[in-house]
Amino acid sequence: xxxxxxxxxxxxxxxxxxxxxxxxxxxxxxxxxxxxxxxxxxxxxxxxxxxxxxxxxxxxxxxxxxxxxxxxxxxxxxxxxxxxxxxxxxxxxxxxxxxxxxxxxxxxxxxxxxxxxxxxxxxxxxxxxxxxxxxxxxxxxxxxxxxxxxxxxxxxxxxxxxxxxxxxxxxxxxxxxxxxxxxxxxxxxxxxxxxxxxxxxxxxxxxxxxxxxxxxxxxxxxxxxxxxxxxxxxxxxxxxxxxxxxxxxxxxxxxxxxxxxxxxxxxxxxxxxxxxxxxxxxxxxxxxxxxxx
Numbered sequence: 001x002x003x004x005x006x007x008x009x010x011x012x013x014x015x016x017x018x019x020x021x022x023x024x025x026x027x028x029x030x031x032x033x034x035x036x037x038x039x040x041x042x043x044x045x046x047x048x049x050x051x052x053x054x055x056x057x058x059x060x061x062x063x064x065x066x067x068x069x070x071x072x073x074x075x076x077x078x079x080x081x082x083x084x085x086x087x088x089x090x091x092x093x094x095x096x097x098x099x100x101x102x103x104x105x106x107x108x109x110x111x112x113x114x115x116x117x118x119x120x121x122x123x124x125x126x127x128x129x130x131x132x133x134x135x136x137x138x139x140x141x142x143x144x145x146x147x148x149x150x151x152x153x154x155x156x157x158x159x160x161x162x163x164x165x166x167x168x169x170x171x172x173x174x175x176x177x178x179x180x181x182x183x184x185x186x187x188x189x190x191x192x193x194x195x196x197x198x199x200x201x202x203x204x205x206x207x208x209x210x211x212x213x214x215x216x217x218x219x220x221x222x223x224x225x226x227x228x229x230x231x232x233x234x235x236x237x238x239x240x241x242x243x244x245x246x247x248x249x250x251x252x253x254x255x256x257x258x259x260x261x262x263x264x265x266x267x268x269x270x271x272x273x274x275x276x277x278x279x280x281x282x283x284x285x286x287x288x289x290x291x292x293x
Contacts, residue, residue: 017072018136142170
């Protein structure tokens, strides 16, 4: 694919940042790829792996002359990072991100960017429970969705470049309003993670002997919950705090549904249980048909 940028900076070279870096290097999408990373060990690993051309912890050195800056750290860091980065952004630069919450990103990043800098928030819906630069791989985004939530009036050329970047990564790109994105992800991602953390947390509170049996006999259900609950705790702390309204709303709906399910079990209402399980089974089949399984 043709080059999209002269210089790209990825801020934070963790799982998602490293995966995107590998795509950029693989496809020659930039002449120069730099990571701005506070962890010296991660900087050294990124350079050693050859997934970036340079790694630095100095903001001015990294951001100078960048055509694209991608924030790939927990969303709770975005406001402070943007305040540091903003003075060094050149006119015409694009700032994007990979955060799972978008209204908070609009709130924390947009107002701090200087005039002439284009802001195209993004969210690649992909990832594993692993973290750090060694966890990155370029196929991570293949066949997945990437949602962009540019504010009204964003430069169309900047949006097209970000679409081209994510399509090169193998993603299908959709443009979406930020608040709607947050409502959708509260259901599809944030609530499942909250439930997984809760279930695994409950297991850790069991008596020691029972804990051992839970681990020993963990079938696919509990095993899958533990995979989700192994995700980066700082990232998910920030997601829940920055999407609290949508998460609390869907959590309330879930609580009401759970109460109804408790009642059906208590009163032996097998027809209600079977009807619910049939509907949810159909949802699973639709996910498989959409190749998102």
